[in-house]
Amino acid sequence: MxxxxxxxxxxxxxxxxxxxxxxxxxxxxxxxxxxxxxxxxxxxxxxxxxxxxxxxxxxxxxxxxxxxxxxGIRAAFNDLRLATDRLLRKDDDHVLTVSTLASLAAKWLLPRLSAFQEAHPGIDVRITTSTSLVDFGKGDVDAAIRYGRGHWAGLRADWLMADELFPVCSPALASGDKPLHCPQDLANHTLLHSSGGYDDDWRLWLTAAGLPANISRQPGVSFDLIFVTVQAAIDGIGVAMGRTSYVEADIAKGRLVVPFKIALPADAGFYLVSPKSRADPPKLRAFRQWLKTSGQGKA
Missing domain, CATH: 1.10.10.10 (Winged helix-like DNA-binding domain superfamily/Winged helix DNA-binding domain)
Structure with a gap:
């Protein structure tokens, strides 16, 4: 039913x-x-x-x-707007549709996007969010920002940034009645987990820190979107495994702190991908260049 x-x-x-x-x-x-x-x-x-x-x-x-x-609701309304635009606009030379993960859009891309719009007022950017791989054959999406190692058949992949893994939490939690002075103190706290490709982050970081990996299996809270995991950390629910692209703005604004100095380099990164056959129209070329320069600055 x-x-x-x-x-x-x-x-x-x-x-x-x-x-x-x-x-x-x-x-x-x-x-x-x-x-x-x-x-x-x-x-x-x-x-x-x-x-x-x-x-x-x-x-x-x-x-x-x-x-x-x-x-999900925000993505649905975004898709409705995109569908309406495609119906009503005959000339899409100045409309750039970019697909990315909802969490990356919310925490990294959208806070920066106004700078691109100021620099390129003639390009109308549309952001659509999805966890699925883009079917470029349908022609609805010009480019996608995806995480991986940069090897996708038939696609041009331009490197954007790498991530580092490190625990983050709210300032109140870090200095509360169970302070986080050293990594061993994590045993006294709720660990926040993200699924969707980030399931192993805690185990990898704990191993790099010289701690038992089974700490990652202690009772915690799991979320299907890393954006929600980060918000839970801001709200003081527990300690999250942060990735640079998702937490740097919240750290800069004091909503999150990094209790330890141990960071683990991730073995992959974010790329802007597009079909090789249509990877270089002016609107996409401008967006790619912006992402590689000013787009990587602080939000």
């Missing part, structure tokens, strides 16, 4: 309120009243049987369930 989809208006209200963390700002964006947003969110919560928002010291915060739900 196919599950009934929840209200589209409720999903729009949820996505806007989650992005702004404000019902007032979401109402202004969607040109409705704050009361309407509240009603739509309440109805959506009733449909799903899940609470999505909580009030914390007059601030609005997402529940853990909402944090897991949001990337």
């Amino acid at each position: 196919t599950a009934r989809l929840p209200s589209l208006n409720g999903l729009r209200a949820f996505e806007a309120a989650a992005r702004h963390l404000s019902f007032t700002n979401a109402a202004a964006e969607l040109n409705v009243t704050q009361t309407a947003i509240s009603h739509q969110i309440r109805r959506l919560e009733e449909e799903l049987g899940v609470r999505l928002f909580v009030r914390q010291n007059r601030a609005l915060a997402l529940t853990p369930e909402a944090r897991e739900y949001l990337p």
Whole structure:
């Protein structure tokens, strides 16, 4: 039996309120009243049987369930916009569609994208998120940012950056009643894990630090998106295994700290990939050059 989809208006209200963390700002964006947003969110919560928002010291915060739900909803609306653009635009010479992982888009690419738009106002960038490999044969996506070793048949792969692996946590957790002075102190903390290709990160780092790998099997919390794992670390739920591209902005802004000085180089990296047969139109050439230069600067 196919599950009934929840209200589209409720999903729009949820996505806007989650992005702004404000019902007032979401109402202004969607040109409705704050009361309407509240009603739509309440109805959506009733449909799903899940609470999505909580009030914390007059601030609005997402529940853990909402944090897991949001990337998929955001990606769905992005796909709707892309489909509409393809339907209505006959000339796509200035529309650049890039596919990447939801977590990388949220934590690394989107904070930098305004700089590209300022430098190239004539190029309309569309970001679509997916964990699946792109089927370039369909012609919907111009390029993808993917993690690997750079060897994909029929594709041009341009190196962007490498990652390092190292534990991260909230400042409050690092200096709390169970401080993190040395790696052995991890035995007293909840470890946060990410699936989807990152399952082995903790074991690799613990081995490099000279600690028993079975520490990674102690009771912890697992997430299917590294973006959600990082947010859980920011919220003080436990210690996450960070990767440079996903945590550098949060470290710079003081939301995360690095309790130890041991970092493990990853054996792969991020690449911009595109079909060799159409890898060099002006819009993609400009984006590639930006990613290799200013795109790698701090967000």
